[in-house]
Amino acid sequence: MCLAVIPDSLVVTAPxxxxxxxxxxxxxxxxEVSRATTQHTHLSVGWYLRxxxxxxxxxxxxxxxxxxFVLRSGGGGGYRQRLVAGDLRLDKTSATxxxxxxxxxxxxxxxxxxxxxxxxxxxxxxx
Numbered sequence: 001m002c003l004a005v006i007p008d009s010l011v012v013t014a015p016x017x018x019x020x021x022x023x024x025x026x027x028x029x030x031x032e033v034s035r036a037t038t039q040h041t042h043l044s045v046g047w048y049l050r051x052x053x054x055x056x057x058x059x060x061x062x063x064x065x066x067x068x069f070v071l072r073s074g075g076g077g078g079y080r081q082r083l084v085a086g087d088l089r090l091d092k093t094s095a096t097x098x099x100x101x102x103x104x105x106x107x108x109x110x111x112x113x114x115x116x117x118x119x120x121x122x123x124x125x126x127x
Contacts, residue, residue, distance in 0.1 A: 009036040012117045027102045031115030034096045042067035042120045047090065047100045049077075050112040062113070063090045063100065067120055077108045 014031040021027055033045055046064030051057055061074030063083060071090060073080040082088040087103040102109060 006037050006039050006041075006121065010117060010119045011035070012115060014115045021105050023105055023107060025105045027100075027105055027109070029100045029113060029115075030093070031098045031100070031117075032096050033098060033115075033117045035119060037119075039121055043117055044120075045090070045098045045115065045117045047113060047115055049109070050114070052111045059112075059114070062102075063088055065090050065092070065098070067118075 011034050012031065014029065017029075019027070029047070031045065031047070033043060035041065035043075044064060044067045047062045048059040049062050050059040060076050060079075061072075062079050063071060063073050065071055071083065073083045073088065079088055082102075082104075089099075089101040089103075091099045091101070093099050098115070100113070100115075
């Protein structure tokens with residue numbers, strides 16, 4: 001077996017912001033994801049929500065673009081239905097930029113929203 005370990009060059013940034021919105025408004029947030037590897041790799045990029053009333057509760061997945069380019073929603077809080085209705089979007093706007101859009105904001109959307117990314121090496125066996 002031949003093992004190659006590539007450097008972890010994945011960098012994820014999103015500007016820290018405190019926003020106040022009115023119910024029914026639209027929210028757009030941008031996340032920058034960059035990497036400096038020459039390997040053929042796959043990315044997944046997701047947005048998560050941590051409720052303000054209980055920071056110890058695990059964050060809820062809002063929307064993730066998987067490494068196979070499939071959009072999926074965590075389903076809780078009606079996000080899956082909102083994705084189907086077009087009120088929840090994740091767009092790749094450049095080679096490194098991903099934009100979350102939530103139309104028709106609801107009180108349940110309050111909390112800490114953050115972006116997270118992961119990178120995989122494409123194995124010869126397709127994994």
